Amino acid sequence: MPRVLLFGAFADVAGWREREMEGASTEALVAVLSEHEGLAERLARPGRMTVVNKVVVRGDVAVSTDDEVAFAPPVSGG
């Protein structure tokens, strides 16, 4: 199963940082994550960052069992 990482408000709302989850694509994983009501609303906001194996991706990207997939809200450095 892909390893899913959450950052910022996503991790705060979900109550976890990292876990393995069933899902064949980034959007399939988002659908599973969105079963959590608080997370669904935040995941749907514009500006979400999706990263597969440390590379930022756009759109729905296929993932496999050894992949690391991270989701994060818009960044706020500085």
Add this chain to the structure above:
Amino acid sequence: MARLEDGAIDPGALLAGFCAGRSDVGAVVSFTGLCRAETDGRAVETLTLDAWRGFTEDGMAALEAEARARFDLIDLLTVHRWGEVRPGQAIVFVAAAAAHRRTAFDAADFLMDQLKTRAPLWKREDGPDGRRWIEPRASDHADAARWKTETDQ
């Protein structure tokens, strides 16, 4: 060089170290971002910065590379806190070294605008009114867009 620090940043020491032993530099401009005790009328007791070690440093280094490609710089330094920061403590320190002042001013300005909107860090404010995750303001995006507009011209 870009790095994350989980302990307090000493901007004076960083600046002194950055300036030490240089004879090729005519100008050093530094910026220090501090944690405020109040934002938008809300008291802030703690600012917590979430980061993804490795990925965050790589993202900060990529922004430095953009600054180096854009400006005629001799050196750059970015030091960013992660973890818990208290009001009055430094969140970020940036220094740019160049032969002349205008280049150093512009590079530090550019790098801060990019860090605010593109560095992979996530900020949360905690205070008596609860917790609040921070996202870039419209003004932050407008600041970053200034450089895009200038490039396009």
